[in-house]
Amino acid sequence: MPGIHPDIISHKLSIFRDARPVAQKKRRLGSEKRQAVDEEVQKLLDAGFIREVKYTTWLANVVLVKKSNDTDALSRQRKNRFHYRTRLPFGLKNxxxxxxxxxxxxxxxxxxxxxxxxxxxxxxxxxxxxxxxxxxxxxxxxxxxxxxxxxxxxxxxxxNAGRFLWFMLTDRGIEANPDKCKAILEMRNPNSLKEIQRLVGRLTSLSRFIPKLAEKIKPILKLMRKNTPEGWNDECEEAFKGVKEILNVQPVMGRPDPGHALHIFLAVTDTAINAALIQEEPQFKLVYFVSRSLKETEVRYQKLEKVALSLLYVARRLRPYFQGYQVIVRTDYPIAKILRKPDLAGRMIGWSVELSEFGLQYEPRGLVKGQHLAEFVVELPYTILTHAWKLYVDGSTCKAGGGARIVLVGPNDMIVEQSIIFKFKASNNQAEYEALIAGMELARDVGADNLACYTDSQVVEGHMNGSYQVKDDYLLRYFHKAKQLQTRFGEFTITHVPREQNTRADRLSKLANGKEKGVLNSVIRQVLSKPIVGCYAISSPTSSNKQICWKDEIIRLIRRQDEGHNLQVEETKKISRYCLIGEDLYRRGYVTPMMKCLSMEEASYVLRELHHGICGRHTGGRALKARVLRAGFFWPTLEHDCLSFLQKCISCQKHDNVFHAPASELHNIFSPWPFAQWGMDIVGSFPLGQSQKKFLLVAVDYFTKWVEAEPLAIISTAQVKRFIWRLICRFGLPKTIITDNGRQFIDKRLQSFYKELGITSITSSVEHPQTNGQAEAANKIIVNELKKRLGEAKGGWVDEIDHVLWGYRCSPHGSTGESPFNLTYGTDAVLPVEVGEPTVRRQLSDMTINNEQLRSNLDVIDERRHVPAIKNEAYKRLVARRGSSLA
Known part of the structure; x- marks a missing residue:
């Protein structure tokens, strides 16, 4: 616009000035069109949007476009007398x-x-x-x-009403554009693929006003598939008429009132997922209808997975509503308790994590209001039968351990499957009891009150019905646990079925323990490292003098929610990132997916092990906190406890670094790829250790920060050459090795060795030893760690050096944000602290999944290294700027 100053806004064009101007051949217009062009051009001249240009080398003919009000408009504001634009045209990119x-x-x-x-x-x-x-x-x-x-x-x-973005805004709410509805109502039956696509596009633009649109137009959508021989048929005609009837009496969408909750109703069919967003208070309002057809792979999902997918889809589609309001999901499906289970398998665990950020609440469907909403849920009957829930269980054993499979069948043919892998040796009867107890717990989790259980084990069925006496002491513990769970059901029966009638559970139990390979996947997958009765025996005892722990309140709230109690909004948000696995509390994290929550006594043990233990390292507070999180542990006062623990460490107080270096301009050295550039140096002499060793030859990789060190009695060129050859055999041929001017490093024989292998040798000058600063920094860390570990027993440094190196390699580096071990092997090392306080990856370990994950980590290790490389360069530049500013 001419009135807008360029300082307010301007649009710049990157033009190739040597390009040849386009000169179209002049086209003549009829008298009516020429008159319309003259009128439009004069309007633009009067408004100051264009101006006349003479002697141009380009020409673009005018194109007239018929507008909705039967007037002509220029799509290019140029006349045959050549006018130049001074306003921003909408034909330009951006x-x-x-x-x-x-x-x-x-x-x-x-x-x-x-x-x-x-x-x-x-x-x-x-x-x-x-x-x-x-x-x-x-x-x-x-x-x-x-x-x-x-x-x-x-x-x-x-x-009182007007159009905005192809919608009608009225005092009643948001209504569909009558012109768009009229175009569909007056549209004849499509005869070609283009016309079908045009019809579907028009219907999609009105999808928020039409409930269950994808399901209603399913016959029409089939015609859009490739190689579809059928044309427009009676089913398509009925679907088209049904949509027209809805458009004749279309619902009015309201604007939700802030401060009041929104409710979501879900509807799932074999080929489509649907959702309706409403607000019941202070007055009933329809807000949004969402519908989508299922893809070919999604059609094969279990019904429970389809319900979760519909909730995920509507959360992604209507994210602003989910972030600005408290959302209550109204469904009779036990989706809430399933999504809160930490041992979900495959895609379900990802969906659970993504939905956890919204703090959703779940309530039974109950009664519905409004005609359109009633039609929305009418096809979702949920009749409570006497034995609505059926449980099929089976367990099997093998030399490596065993497995169990649970198939829980509920109303509306809803199926929940769970597989369990045993990491302990169990008898066949133990495996059957493990499957039965896990199935009963799953049934209670999803809210089943009446349960009919079917098993192919005559022993278990005889024990539970009283036909057989339990003589084995270990099976007696299983029997008492099963009987205890039986009291939590209103009605419970267990029936023996032949194995040939329990084929699905039998086959899936074999898939769980690895006897068979197949494609049957379960919603829930669990790994048991010890028998379930052992878990309860260890975690059930209570003591009258038990100290109050921060976990108790969260566990209490989770159990109240599982029992069906309504929690306050603050309580729901408080426990939204926590879940129970057995009797242990876990928190969903960002560093690791599941972090085990520790009491103060357990936290103290973890800090001691990571700081003083076998692979411990006397790092700073932030590094110690990062190591705790990477190991998979959490407690609320983690950061404060790490700092407090360091302040009480006498070794850290005695031997911490004191900086005396004067300020000077810093220059960074960047390694382009892992193990391409090494820095080497000699540390010593140390007190005489084992085998009269008193020197330490150190090498550090500039990218991953991986450190290698070898204690030596004397330093010679041959030993340096042998040390370098070992590095090459383990990590590949480097491009550059940076050293100081020690005689062992500048020897002619070593330089000849470099030349043969094509290695570039760089030596730091006497005036500027900081060229090899990476090795100097590693030396300082190793020496300080040895001081803190040994104290006065300095002669044992040779035996302690491996522990120091392990701690260094497993600690996140400040410049990369990753540990050298992770950047080298693509995953974090298992630390001894995870043995004393088991983490999720030890308790739920699966060698098959573990091997696949390790291979996938190696496939993407280059991508993982790219981010630390950027962080490393940014960190070096930050240090350089700070050092230069002090100079």
Missing amino acids: AGATYQRLMDKVFENQIGRCMEVYVDDMVRRSHSLEDHVKDLEEVLGQVRKYGMRLNPAKCTFGV
């Missing part, structure tokens, strides 16, 4: 984005409060006439201030 930024800047104080703007569409909204007049004065004042110009023919004031 022109709309530039114009939107202008609108956002001009009306930044009005947008969201009393005004909505989308490019050149502006809507001013008010609750009363007095407010409308005041707000109009404010908006028009901004228009005058920035010199904008409005088209009076397109401006409307003081109306």
